[in-house]
Amino acid sequence: MKKVIIWVAALVITLSAAIYQRATGPTYPLKLDAELAGKDFDFKLTRSASIGEGCTVEIPKSDLFDKAEIVYRKYPGNFDFDTLKMQLSAENWQVQLPVQPAAAKLEYYAVLKNEDDKVLYQNMQNTAVVRFKGDVPKYILVPHVIAMFLAMLFSTAAALMAIFKIGNFRRIAFITLGLLVLGGLILGPIVQYYAFGDAWTGWPVGQDLTDNKLLITVLAWIGAVLLNYKKPRKWAVIVAAIVLLAVYSIPHSARGSEYNYDTGEVQTG
Incomplete structure (x- = not known):
């Protein structure tokens, strides 16, 4: 016993x-808590990806916002940001980040907007960094x-x-x-x-x-x-x-x- x-x-x-x-x-998904119209909206941003499968960023569908974008750049370094518009599916917003070499990283953040393109939330001060790895x-x-x-x-x-x-x-x-x-x-x-x-x-x-x-x-x-x-x-x-x-x-x-x-x-x- x-x-x-x-x-x-x-x-x-x-x-x-x-x-x-x-x-x-550093590879555990980044948890974020957004406040939209006085309500909490929680979602996660992935921080680990495969060069074979790529990196799909997903944000749950919600009535609190109408548009979603991902702003990203190469990391580390002083590179320019690029913007990708997320596409709405039945359950979530999603977009595929450009596949990078093994051990390469991308820094990115989410932007949530209303139908008039007004920014409701963005995590610029708490960005996610995703590292790519071989399968x-x-x-x-x-x-x-x-x-x-x-x-x-x-x-x-x-x-x-x-x-x-x-x-x-x-x-x-x-x-x-x-x-x-x-x-x-x-x-x-x-x-x-x-x-x-x-x-x-x-x-x-x-x-x-x-x-x-x-x-x-x-x-x-x-x-x-x-x-x-x-x-x-x-x-x-x-x-x-x-x-x-x-x-x-x-x-x-x-x-x-x-x-x-x-x-x-x-x-x-």
Whole structure:
């Protein structure tokens, strides 16, 4: 029963960390709250797109406005804005942004108008930035996501076992390291290569924050496993688990690959 409680607690912590990381990441849709005619109107602007499928921006249909536009430009840099008129369908307004190279970004905002072209709302001060990425095969992406999630789960369980002296935390630590190597060091670079054209952009070749925090985590768990190889050292597992939890608090894809429109190259950091 105690082991069940340990695993349930580990699952709750892992799910909470995963949700927090996704919700605070730069690719999570931008939530906006517009006030139109004294009424609230909520909608989202996408911040992640595939070069294969493109980027479709959608705004829910409403009687509070009659026209909708998207104003966009290349990002970063001092580029001129262009305007696209959104088309009304049965349920929403939508428009397709121009497809960009992998790792390229577009900055954009929505403009809502009445039938006389009077601007009712625009989020110029809180723009969305969408990053384009290459299409990653599901047979690579799905195992990567599962392995990284399980690594967090087993890491948390190992720490709880060490703290409360329940179960074989050393064995769980070995499994954690294996999952990190599989999901992070093997599948991770393959995912990144498909998405942005480079397998590894962390230290020592780049400053990609996602790659660097993975490297720190793997090194912490290698140390924990080596220190526990011959005899139990609970503190090492607890420290490694804390490191993993700490890096999970850093938004995914922050300071990642970015296409430079001036040089035509992908840079990191």
